[in-house]
Amino acid sequence: GAGVSQSPRYKVTKRGQDVALRCDPISGHVSLYWYRQALGQGPEFLTYFNYEAQQDKSGLPNDRFSAERPEGSISTLTIQRTEQRDSAMYRCASSSVTDTQYFGPGTRLTVL
Amino acid sequence: AQSVTQLGSHVSVSEGALVLLRCNYSSSVPPYLFWYVQYPNQGLQLLLKYTSAATLVKGINGFEAEFKKSETSFHLTKPSAHMSDAAEYFCAVRGNRDDKIIFGKGTRLHILP
Numbered sequence: 020g021a022g023v024s025q026s027p028r029y030k031v032t033k034r035g036q037d038v039a040l041r042c043d044p045i046s047g048h049v050s051l052y053w054y055r056q057a058l059g060q061g062p063e064f065l066t067y068f069n070y071e072a073q074q075d076k077s078g079l080p081n082d083r084f085s086a087e088r089p090e091g092s093i094s095t096l097t098i099q100r101t102e103q104r105d106s107a108m109y110r111c112a113s114s115s116v117t118d119t120q121y122f123g124p125g126t127r128l129t130v131l
Numbered sequence: 132a133q134s135v136t137q138l139g140s141h142v143s144v145s146e147g148a149l150v151l152l153r154c155n156y157s158s159s160v161p162p163y164l165f166w167y168v169q170y171p172n173q174g175l176q177l178l179l180k181y182t183s184a185a186t187l188v189k190g191i192n193g194f195e196a197e198f199k200k201s202e203t204s205f206h207l208t209k210p211s212a213h214m215s216d217a218a219e220y221f222c223a224v225r226g227n228r229d230d231k232i233i234f235g236k237g238t239r240l241h242i243l244p
Contacts, residue, residue, distance in 0.1 A: 061234030
């Protein structure tokens with residue numbers, strides 16, 4: 020596709036529910052990144068993949084957060100047992116190896 | 132480790148005036164430096180990046196930034212502000228051996244008519 024796409028664009032869920040956020044990177048991009056952006060803050064790194072291998076998950080806040088990229092293309096960020104503090108914009112980016120990261124439009128998650 | 136500090140969470144300039152958004156970085160290795168812009172209700176868009184090829188980097192929409200190692204700065208400038216420049220701007224750094232980007236907290240630019 021022309022750019023990074025993310026779905027859904029908006030997600031409202033109740034506390035305690037699980038959510039899955041999807042990222043479809045630019046075709047052919049090796050690396051895929053997940054960031055979280057709270058209101059009034061810059062994006063904060065969560066995790067990234069090269070192909071299907073998760074290279075760094077040091078930014079995942081706790082074990083309720085997980086990510087996968089099983090075929091080296093589409094990635095899913097899953098949050099289990101959501102809490103209100105998980106409300107944020109979740110951004111995905113992709114890049115060629117060690118090149119510029121291109122960001123998707125984000126998924127706005129609201130946990131009630 | 133890398134970090135970025137953006138001075139001023141809000142900056143207001145008059146239309147036609149100089150835009151200066153300040154960014155200082157800290158990096159244990161020669162850094163890659165970036166400025167991203169976020170327009171209302173849109174995603175992050177790369178304005179420009181420094182990758183050690185030249186200290187003065189020109190980006191889109193008339194913006195440029197100068198890498199000053201002695202000052203550990205990478206300030207963003209534009210000679211003449213347009214109303215369409217109103218947005219939030221993020222300075223970011225990446226170590227050359229670490230692919231994750233560290234973002235600053237952002238500076239919201241307001242353009243006064």
